[in-house]
Amino acid sequence: MSLIQYLQDSADLIRQAASDEMAGRVEQAIQRISAALAEDKPLLVCGNGGSASDAIHITGELVGRFLKERRALNCIALGADPGTLTAWSNDYSYETALARQVEAYGRAGGVLLGITTSGNSANVLKAAETARGKGMAVIGLTGQGGGKLKPLCDILLDAPARHTPLVQQVHACLYHYICQQVEERLAG
Template sequence: MSIAGYLQASIGVLQDCIDHAPIQNVERAIVEIGRTFDAGKPLLVCGNGGSASDASHIAGELVGRFLKERRGLNCICLSADSAVLTAWANDYAYESVFARQVEAYGAVGGTLLGLSTSGNSKNVVEAFKAARSMNMTTIALTGQGGGELARHADILIDVPSRHTPLVQQAHACLYHYICERVEAGRPV
């Protein structure tokens, strides 16, 4: 595929997001994340591989700043602490590495945002189960259909594609928009 073809495919997925996808669920996620921060509760974010990088990116934008100067927000990336990840995975199981952190850092009224292009990442699914058992809101950012996460998400934002790179590109657009809108509602 040529660069022009690849960029056209990217545009196509973004257009599909506008036409068919989860625009109202993006708005619901913004409201829920804002409510979480207003209540002084944590936003936990997790994912694997490229989605782990995206989770870290989201936390960086919200703890730091996105576009405006403001107070830091209580956002924790569960994919970022290599000591916790490797200790738990070595001693127990990688499948429960995020669920354990939800248990440690989560709170009733908090929110868990999980990223998985397939929606089937077992450790993200287990984190959603743990979050729900703690009465936390769960938001899934996935590819088309949401996979297993669709069953465990209060809010599903599924990009209408199954091609991982294009899904991740759309995720970046969507979470940047979410960060901008959440930040706009925060005091300076």
């Protein structure tokens, strides 16, 4: 595949994601996240591999700043602390490491944003279950269909693809827009 074809495929997928249905679900996510952060309730973000890097990216934008000067927002990237992650994983299981952090940092009225391109990452599923048990909203950022995460979500933002790199490109567009809009609503 040539670079031109790859970029055209990416652009086509982003155009496909630009639907009224997706816009409505993204608006719901922005409202949920903004409402929680306005009350200083936590936004917990998690994923594996590239999705874990996306979680760190999102929290960096919201704790720091995206485009505007404003107060820091209560946002934590689960799994970003290697000491906690490896200690729990070694002593218990990697599958429950994110759920343990939800148990520590989650609060009723907060939001968990679980990122998994397949929708089937066991540790993200466990984190979502724990978040629901704590009275948190669950937003899933997944590939097409949402996988096993779908029934655990209050809001599902599923990219219209299953090929991981293309899914992650749509995710980057969606979460940058979410960060921009959350910041816009809370900056005042």
